[in-house]
Structure formats: C-alpha cells, structure tokens
Amino acid sequence: MHAWPASEVPALPGQGRDLRIHDTATGGRVTLAPGPVARIYVCGITPYDATHMGHAATYNAFDLVQRVWLDTKRQVHYVQNVTDVDDPLLERAVATGDDWTALAERETALFREDMTALRMLPPQHYIGAVEAIPGIVPLVERLRDSGAAYELEGDIYFSVESDPHFGGVSNLDAEAMRLLSAERGGDPERPGKKNPLDPMLWMAARDGEPSWDGGSLGQGRPGWHIECVAIALDHLGMGFDVQGGGSDLAFPHHEMGASHAQALTGEHPFAKAYVHAGMVALHGEKMSKSKGNLVFVSKVRRDGTDPAAIRLALLAHHYRADWEWTDQVLQDAVDRLARWRAAVSRPDGPSADALVEEVREALADDLDSPAALAAVDRWAERQQAEGGTDEGAPGLVSRTVDALLGVAL
Template structure:
C-alpha cells in the first residue's frame, strides 16, 4: 500500500530543541532523546468513512512530532497502518451493498487526499492489515506455542496474565478496563475465556466473511491489536520512540499491543512514550461514526475552505485537550490565516529571529501549538502596527510557519 506525497519541509537556521512530551504510561512529561533516526508508529484509520476532524486532529499532533524532530536535524522513520479488514468495515459494506474491498480502497484514497491537502507528512511505510497477514500468522503461532495464547472454539485469544507488565500503559483498574473493552471492540462477556479482558488474536473463519490461510491456526483473520504489533515490530523493532493515536486507543488497543509485543520479545517497553491526542466533539458529543456527528475534511474542502485554515483550526487547540468544533472555530482560523498571509506579503518587517526560537520552545514543550500561534500573532501585530526594516523577516516567518506548523503562507 502506498502513502501520499510529501510536502517539502523548509530548513531553518539553527537547530530545534529536544521534545518534551506527555507519556500516558507515566502520566508525566518526558524528554525524548532519539538517535539519528527517530522512530514513531501512529495507528491509522479503519476505512469505512471519510476523514473527520477527530482524525485530522490526531494526525496533526503526530505531524508536529515529526516536524520538531526534523528541526533537530534528525531523520524520522514513521510507520502507519490501515485496518482494511474489521467488523465496522464489513458492516458498513453490507449496509451499503458495496464490496468491502472497494469500500476500503475508496475511503483510503480519500484519506490520502485529505492528508495531502492538510500537508501532513506521510509515513515511510503505510501498511494495510490484509497485506500484513503473512507476518501476523507466525506471531500468533509463537504466542500460542509459548503458552501466552489459547484456543477457544477455533478462535485464538491472548492471555493478558502472560505479561507481568499488563496495565502499565493505561494505568486503569480492572473494572474500567472491562467496561472499555466492551465499548471498544472486545468481548469480555464471552464464556470460556481465561480472563474477560483477553483479546482475540485470530478469529476463525465465519460464514460470509473474508478469511485467509492461517497455517496451523486455520482459516480466519487477525485481531485488531496484533495487526499493529506485527507492523511495528517488522519496521521499527522494540523500544521505538513514540506510539501514537487518539486517547480512546490507550485502552484497549495500545495496552494490548504493548503486552503482545512484550510477550513475544521478552523486552519492555514496546515504546518509550505512549502519546495520545484528545477528542474533538460536535454538539456536545465526541465525534464518532456510530453517532454520525461528523465534520469531514473532504466536505470542508469541497465547500472551498482552505486546508491551511483547517490546519490552523486544529493547531489552535493543544493536542491533548478535548475540544468542540464550531463554526466560530473555523471562522477564527480563516481570519488568522488572512492576517498572517497579509503580513508576510510585505517586502520587509520586524526581525523574526526571536519568533523562530519562541515557536521552537513552544513546540518542544509538549507540542504547545497554541503558544506558537500566539507568538506568530504578536509578530503579525507588530508588522501591521509599524512594520520593520528587515527585508528577510517575512520570508523567515513563512518558512518557520511552514516547517514547524505545516501551514503554507
């Protein structure tokens, strides 16, 4: 599977700062110190509908992570998956009387278009669950053969008790885990499981559903969590720098994935930092496909909204905060974009060297994009009030906004 084209990231003078970021597993800020190549895995979409603002906010957060790292003169190895076979996709395909493969391909293509328009940096590897199955099967077999997994009526389940570090990602109590498991794709009430929280690794073939050769596992398809583990371990290895996604993935997805990887390798942790973006609401409720309260990036683009304004609307909120999308949020972003573009279109302006350092400092401090935006606002206000004599300043501001925030002026 191919990703989307990369927009050029301008090189800025000097060097950025190492990133301090909130780690869910420790519930505190940690300073990341990657090697020459920083490694990040971000969980991708299940392509049964178009990219909504919640998706966009999440991928914007991890785009900022990459940009901070690039500004420190590191390379970035970014991997993202596509869950291109799963129950929600199959259910939507049946509802709409469309082939599930065609639906996945259609929505994945639209996602690529949205990411390109928003100037999100693409992953080096963009891997679908289906194409990862040959790598998933042997991992499930290893877990089963080691005693970390067991069979139940043909399905294979992971035993959470096989990982002594289970629970260290989300830090939730068992009752909360069970509740969230039921809400987020698990089956805690299925009779016969060793532990209600045990997640499925391999689902035996069901009549009328797609299935693949699973070797000694029999025909079936992979569970959700093992998909990302197989892809991450194959391309990044254990101990990569950041595992990212929305806050609703901390449990069960990232918790279970960490335990799968740790049981497979005997190493801890799977990722040095577990980083989670907040949720975006509409009309008082979290945007979700099940509720249908969605604002789609593609719909805004079709209505003529500049993707740079959409991106500024996202950047106006700290990535970890839960916030609500409103017409006013978008109007404010459009107005800000107009002010910024007018300011950098002038032939000279106030010196921008301090601004670049303010932006770097803000973003290195847990991706504080709102503070970075406020710093640009102050430069723009100076430009509007009294201008300046630095002929290079508008260009410096344009390049900094582009390189660090992904917004083209």
C-alpha cells in the first residue's frame, strides 16, 4: 500500500532541541533522545469514514513529533497501518450495500488526499492489515505454541496473564479495563475465556465474512491488536521511540499490543514512550462515527477553506487537550493565516532569529503548539506596528512556520 507525497521540509539555521513529551505509561514527561534514526509507529484509520477533524488532530500531533526530530538533524522512520478489515468496516459495507474492499480503498484514497492537503509528512511504510496477514499468522502460532494464547471454539485468544507487564501502559484497574474492553471492541462477557480481558488474536471464519488461510490456525482473520504488532516489529523492532494514537487507543489497543510484543520477544518495553492525542468534540460530544457528529476535512476543503487554515485550527489546541470544533475556531484560524501571510509578504521586518528559538522551545516542551503560534503572532504584530529592516526576516519566518508547524505561507 502506498502513502502520500511528502512536502519539502525547509532546513533552519542552528539545531532543534530534544523533545520532552508526556508518556502515558509513566504519567509524566520523558525526554526522547533517539539515535540517528528516530522510530515512530502511529495507528492508522479504519477506512469506512475518513477523515474527520479528530483524525486530523491526531495525525497533526505526530507530524509535529517528526518535525521536531527532523530539526535535530535526525532521520525519522515512521510507520502507519490501515485497518482495512475489521468489524466496523464490514458493518458499514453491509449497511450501505458497498463491497467492503471498495469502501476501504475509497476511504483510504480520501485519507491520502486530506493528508496531502494538510501537508502531513507521510510514513515510510504504510501497511494495510490485509497485506500484513502473512506476517501475522506466524506470530499468533508462536504465541499459541508458547502457551501465551489458547483456542476457544476455533478462535485464538491471547492470555493477558502471560505478560508480567500487562497494565503498564494505561495503568487502569481491572474493572475500568473490563468496561473499556466491552466498549472498544472486546468481548469480556464471552464464556470460556481464561480472563475476561483476553483479546482475540485470530477469529475463525464466519459465514458471509472475509477470511484468509491461517495455516495451522485455520481459515480466519486477525484480531485488531496483533495487526499493529506484526507491522511494528517487522519495520521498527522492539524498543522503538514512540507509539502514538488518540487517547482512546491507550486501552485496549496499545495495552494489548505491548503485551503481545513483550510475550513474543521476552523484551520490555515495546515502545519507549506512549503518546496520546486528545479527542475533538462537536456540539458537546466527542466526534465519532457511531454518533455521526463528524466534521470532515474534505468537506471543509470543498467549502473553500485553505488547508493551511485547517492546520492552524488544529495547532491552536494543545495535542493532549480535549477540545471542541466550532465555526469560530475555524474563523480564528482563517484570520490568523491572513495576518501571518500579510506580515511575511513585506520585503523586510523585525529580526526573526529569536522567533526560531521560541518556536523550537515551545514544540520541544511537550509539543506546545499554542505557544508556538503565540510567538509567531507576536512577530506579526511587531511587523504590523513597527516594521523592521532585516531583509531576511520574512523569509526566515516563512521557513520556520513551514518546517516546524507544517503551514505554508
């Protein structure tokens, strides 16, 4: 599966700072100091309804992570999946009368278009669950053969008790985990499971649903969590720098994925930091496909909004915050974009050397994009009020905003 084209990232004078970021597993900030190649895995979409502003906010957060790393002169190895076979996708296909593969391809293509328009840096490896199945099957077989998984009526379940570190990502108690498991795709009430929290690794073929040859596992399809584990281990290995996604993935998805990988390898941790973006609401409720309260990037673009303004609307909120999309949020971003473009259109202006460092420091401090925007606002206000004589300043501001914030002026 191919990703989307990369926009050029301008080089800035000097060098960026190492990123200090909130780690869900420890509950505090950690300083990320990767080697020459920083490794990141971000969980991708289930392509039955893309791309809403909640998606966009999540991928914007991890685009910033990449930009901070690139500014430290590191390379970035970024991997993202597409869950192109799963219950929600199949259910939507039945409800709409679509072929499930055509639905997945159409929505994935739209996602690529939106990511390109928003100037999100693409992953080096963009992998669908279906194409990953040949690598998933042997992992499930290994877990079963080692005693870390078991069969129940043809399905294969992972035993959470096989990983002594289980629970260390989300740090939730058993009852909270049980409730979230039921809400987020698990089946804690199924009779016969060793532990209600045990997640499915391989679902035996069901009538009317797609299935694949699973070797000794029989016909079926993979569970949600093992999909990402197989892709991450194949392309990044254990102990990569950041596992990213929305805050609703901390449990069960990232918790279970970490345990799968740790049981497979005997190593800990799966990722050095677990980083989660907040949720975006509309009319007082979190945007979700099940509720249908979605604002789509493609719709806002079709209505004539510059994608740079959409990106500024996302950047105006701290990535870990839960916030609400409103018409005013978008209008504020449109106005900000106009002010910035007017400011950099002049032939000279106030020195921007300090601004570069302010933006760098803000983003290194747990991706504080609102502080970074405020720094650019102050420069634009000085430009408007006083002007300046530095002929290189407007260009440097443009390159800084482009390189570190992904906004083309």
